[in-house]
Amino acid sequence: MNKKSVQELAVLIGTTLDRFIHQEQSAFPYATGELSHLLRDIALAGKIINREVNRAGLVDLSGAMGHANVQGESQQKLDVIANIRFLRALQRGGEVCAIISEEDEGIIYTNNDNGKYVVAIDPLDGSSNIDVNVSIGTIFSIYRRVTPIGTQASMSDFMQGGRKQVAAGYILYGSSTMLVYSTGSGVNAFTYEYSLGEYILSHRNLRCPEDGSIYSINDGYFDEYDDYIRSYVLKCRKKGLTARYIGSLVGDFHRNSLKGGVYLYPATKKSPSGKLRLLYECYPLAFLAEQLGAVATDGQQAILDIVPQHYHQRTPFIVGSPAMVGDILEEKGPLTPPPGSCTDF
Ligand code: AHG
Numbered sequence: 001m002n003k004k005s006v007q008e009l010a011v012l013i014g015t016t017l018d019r020f021i022h023q024e025q026s027a028f029p030y031a032t033g034e035l036s037h038l039l040r041d042i043a044l045a046g047k048i049i050n051r052e053v054n055r056a057g058l059v060d061l062s063g064a065m066g067h068a069n070v071q072g073e074s075q076q077k078l079d080v081i082a083n084i085r086f087l088r089a090l091q092r093g094g095e096v097c098a099i100i101s102e103e104d105e106g107i108i109y110t111n112n113d114n115g116k117y118v119v120a121i122d123p124l125d126g127s128s129n130i131d132v133n134v135s136i137g138t139i140f141s142i143y144r145r146v147t148p149i150g151t152q153a154s155m156s157d158f159m160q161g162g163r164k165q166v167a168a169g170y171i172l173y174g175s176s177t178m179l180v181y182s183t184g185s186g187v188n189a190f191t192y193e194y195s196l197g198e199y200i201l202s203h204r205n206l207r208c209p210e211d212g213s214i215y216s217i218n219d220g221y222f223d224e225y226d227d228y229i230r231s232y233v234l235k236c237r238k239k240g241l242t243a244r245y246i247g248s249l250v251g252d253f254h255r256n257s258l259k260g261g262v263y264l265y266p267a268t269k270k271s272p273s274g275k276l277r278l279l280y281e282c283y284p285l286a287f288l289a290e291q292l293g294a295v296a297t298d299g300q301q302a303i304l305d306i307v308p309q310h311y312h313q314r315t316p317f318i319v320g321s322p323a324m325v326g327d328i329l330e331e332k333g334p335l336t337p338p339p340g341s342c343t344d345f
């Protein structure tokens with residue numbers, strides 16, 4: 001066998017997440033490495049969740065806790081475990097001063113007021129799929145704090161708006177486990193390699209196709225949707241497009257980003273703001289979407305332009321290939337003017 005240089009071997013084995021983060025950081029001469037550490041902490045917690053998810057059927061980790069979370073939704077054991085794992089990783093990591101989680105009502109302080117960052121997280125997304133061995137995920141969003149370092153973080157650190165995210169991403173626990181993230185210069189995906197215990201760069205600079213043939217929506221609520229959503233769905237059926245809906249946002253988003261498609265969780269009669277949470281589901285995926293060349297909207301405005309009001313606020317969510325989102329907005333017609341604005345001239 002020919003002797004291979006270290007560089008050739010590295011190309012063969014691939015780029016590990018650690019190496020990639022290090023390379024990205026080196027591109028910024030004044031970077032201090034804190035964001036890199038934080039991303040590594042999230043990746044490490046993801047490895048632990050991955051282990052728990054993989055053995056869930058064996059060690060009585062599936063099933064409900066028997067009580068609800070702050071959203072009034074049934075909490076699964078893995079929801080609770082994932083929350084604990086992520087909070088612990090971020091607390092011990094030292095870069096984060098405060099966290100917002102889907103599973104907790106208010107701010108979680110890490111006892112580290114010197115941390116420069118705050119994180120909003122959905123530790124386990126797609127809970128209804130835990131017990132049935134279907135893909136689930138983690139979604140995270142990172143901001144640089146606006147309150148002074150050394151003081152206690154406050155609500156203002158989390159209410160900066162989606163465009164202020166410095167990084168966002170998700171971990172998909174699917175047929176393989178994958179970490180997908182962006183720091184604002186493209187989206188890269190890393191597949192977890194079990195035997196090495198490493199995430200390896202598998203999809204460099206991902207782009208979402210301009211158009212697609214997949215639409216993802218909960219058809220069971222058809223009668224609950226606004227007219228324009230219903231007529232769009234009818235058009236999709238007529239055109240013979242492919243309907244795919246896992247019920248795990250991360251999985252649906254990932255597939256549509258790779259293949260081209262659109263995901264919709266619109267307003268319903270019962271839930272006029274939809275179901276999905278702005279801070280730790282829609283903002284981070286919208287940040288990734290824009291980096292992928294996709295579009296994310298609530299039907300009125302770009303998701304990233306929504307002004308946040310509270311930690312667990314919900315928003316209608318439409319995200320995917322630009323041409324498909326464009327068709328939906330066309331179906332809707334001209335934007336509704338904001339309440340109180342004059343339309344008489
Ligand atoms: P979570 O498990 O974090 O509460 O979120 C589940 C979300 C999302 O992943 C999925 O697309 C959607 O809920 C499914 O909701 P429906 O069952 O109402 O379609």
Ligand code: MN
Nearest residue numbers: 122124125126
């Ligand atoms: Mn979720």
Ligand code: MN
Nearest residue numbers: 102122124125
């Ligand atoms: Mn969740």
